[in-house]
Amino acid sequence: MKEKSQVADIDRSIYDITDVENDAYRMEEGLTPEIIDKLSKEKDDPVWMQQFRLQSLQIYNETPIPNWGPSIEGLDMAHIATYVRPKTNMKNDWKDVPDDIKETFERLGIPEAERKSLAGVGAQYDSELVYHNVREEVAAEGVVYTDMESALKGEYADMVHKYFMKLVTPHDHKFAALHGAVWSGGSFVYVPKGVHLSIPLQSYFRLNAKGAGQFEHTLIIVDEGASLHFIEGCSAPKYNVANLHAGCVELYIKKNAKLRYSTIENWSKNMYNLNTKRALVEEGGTIEWISGSFGSHTGCLYPMSVLKGDNSKSEFTGVTFAGKGQDLDTGAKVVHMGKNTSSYMNTRSISKSGGVSTFRSSVVVQKGATGAKSSVSCQSLMLDSESRSDTIPAMDIRTKDAAVGHEAKIGSISSDAVFYLMSRGMSEEDARALIVSGFADNVSKELPVEYAVEMNNLIRLEMKGSIG
C-alpha cells in the first residue's frame, strides 16, 4: 500500500483575482430574440449580421444537446449574461486602458510579453476588446490584425462576410449555433501573400464578470505562401456560479501557407468551455495546433483540420491536465480530402484528484484522399484511483490507398522513476512534478520559451497538494 501525504495548495492569485464589476453595460440573463435584437443594436451590427444572429438562435433552439461527452447539466443558459461591455472602448496604448483592467493584464504578463516577444496583441475583457495593437513594421507588410467588430464594418467587411462562420456553421452543433447568435469580440487576422511573420501575434481573453459568457470569434486568413504563429491565452477568476465560454476559431490556410495556432487555456474551475476551432487547409498548406488545457470545470475542445488541398498537412500536439472537479474532454479531428495529405496527433493527458480526462479523436479519410497518411499517438497518466482517464479514438477510412496508424497507452507514474529521483535528493512531490512535466514535454517544447515556462508552472501548481 502506497503512503500518501498532503501538501497545501499554492496560491493561484494571478489568475483568481477578481476585479470589482464596473461594467458599462450588462445584458440581462437568458436567451431570447429580444435579447439578440438588443445585442445587435448595442454592437451596431450590419443588417446581414442581425439576421444571422436571429437565424442562429433559431437553430440553437432546434438543436439538441449532444448525447455524448461530459455532462453540462450545471449550465443553465437562462442564468448566463451573454454580453457584458467593459467601461472602456478599445485602446491601442496600455496607458489609456483603465487602471484596474490594465493591472489585471499586467499581472498576467501580457504587456511585458508584447514588449519582449510579440508582433501584436489583442486583449479582450469580458465581451469586448480593450486593447489592440500591432507593431508598425508588421502593419507595413500589409498584415491586418484587428478586432472583429472593426473588421466587420471597415474595409475588410466583405472579407468577413465571405468567411464568417462558413467553416463552422451554426448547424455544426448547439453551441456553434449559440456562438452565431451571441458572439462578441475576438480578432481578425489577414496575412498577405508571401509574408512571413517571424514573431507571433497574441490574443488574450479574460472573463471577469460573474455568471457571464464569453463568445469571441477569431478569424484568421493566411494567404498563399505566407506564415504566422498565433497564440491564444485565456483565464478567469473562480466564482460559485457557472460561467460559459463558447468561442469560435476559423482558420483559412491558403496554398503553401503555414499557420501555427498555440493555446494555453487556464479558465477558472467554474467555467464550461465549449469552444469550436477549425482550420481549412488548401494545397501544400500546413496547420499546426499546439494546445494546453489546464482550466475549466467542463471542457469540450477538439480542433478540427480539414485537409482539402493536395499535399496539405496537419499536426496536433496537446496536453490536458484534469484536476479536482474537472471533466476535460479534449482531442482533435481531421478530415483528409485532398490527395497525399498527412496528419499527426500527439497527445498527453493527466488525471489527478478525481479529475476526468478524456481523449477523443476522429480521423476520416475520404474516398478520394488517396495517398493519405495519418498517425495518432496518445498517452494518459493516472495519478490516483479517484480519477478517470478515457481514450475514445475513431478512424473512418474509405480508400485502400492510405496508411493509418494509431497507438495509445494508459498507465501510472513509475515508482522506479520516482525512487531514482528521490535517491538524488528530490522530494517525492518534486520528483512526481518533474516526471509529469517531462510527460507533457511534447507541448512545452513546441511553445515559445515564456509560454513553456508558464505551462510548466501550471503543471507544478496542479501537482501541489497530493503525492503518493
Place this chain on the structure above:
Amino acid sequence: MKETIQINKLPTPTWNFLRVNSATVQWDSSIPTAEEHYTASDSPIKLCEGFGSKKVTISAGEGSTVTVVELVNPADASRTELDFELAAGAKVKLVQLLNPSNGALLIHRVTARLAEGAKFSLISAALGDGDIYTDTAVELDGDSSSLEADYGYLGMNAQKIDINLAVNHWGKKTESEIKANGALMDSAEKVFRGTIDFKNGSSDSVGAENETVLMLGDNVVNKTVPLILCAEENVEGSHGATIGELDDATLFYFESRGIDKEHASDIMARASVERIARLPGDGEFEKAVEEALVRQLKPQFEGDGEDE
C-alpha cells in the same frame, strides 16, 4: 413482424457523425427462440447452427476445461446468444465460424462472466456473404481472471461486418488481450469496436488491443474504434491499429519471389483467416473455415487461371 433493433452499442458514445455508436438492424420478432443449456465439465460442445433464433447457456464448473466449437452457417436470418458462466479456475475456449450464405443476416451475441482465476478464450472467424453483427461482453469479475480474443475476418462484395467487444476488468490482476486481423475487398464495410474498461479496484490489471486491417478494394470502408476506459491508477492499457494496403516491405518480399501485388493481396487476405483456422487445433473447425474460404475466394482464382 419486423422490428428495428439497436445492437453493438459502444459503451461510451462518441460523435454521431461517425455512425459508430451502435448498429441498427431489422429483425423478425415473430421467430421463436429455442433455448438450450449445457452444464459442462471437461467435455467438448459442438454447436451447429442454421437459421432462426437460439439462446444457449453454458456453465463451466470449477476447474473445468471446456471447448465449444460453433459453426454458424445460416442461409436465412439468424440470431444466436451464448451465455457463459465460468466458475473459479474454469477454462473455456469458444471457437466460432460465422459464415452466412445467400446474403443472410447473422446476429450473434456472447456474454461471459468469469470468477477468480477463470480464463475465457474466443477465436472467431467471420466469412460468408451476408451481413454479420457480433457483440461480445466479458466481465472479469474474479481476481486473476483473463480474456484472450482473436478475430479474423474477410469481407467481400457489399458485405457488412460489425464487431463489438467490451471487456470489463473488475477483479485485481485481470488480463485481456484482443487481436483482430482482417481484409476487406470490393465494397465491403467493417466496424470494429473494442473496449477495455478498467473499473475502480482492478489494480495490477493489464489490457491490450491490436487491429490490423488490410484494405484491398476500391470501395471498402473501415471503421476502427478502440476504447480504453480507466478508473484505476495501477493498471496498464494499450491499443494500436494499423490500416492500409500491403506495406512496401511485404510487397517487396512477395515481388522478390515472383508474386505480383494482386496475388500477394489474395495470399495475405487468406492468411488473416487461415491463421484463425489453425489456432484452436480442431480439425473440424479448420476444415470448415478452409472450405468457406475456398467458396469465398474461388471465383477470383478461377479468373486467374483463365488469364494464364
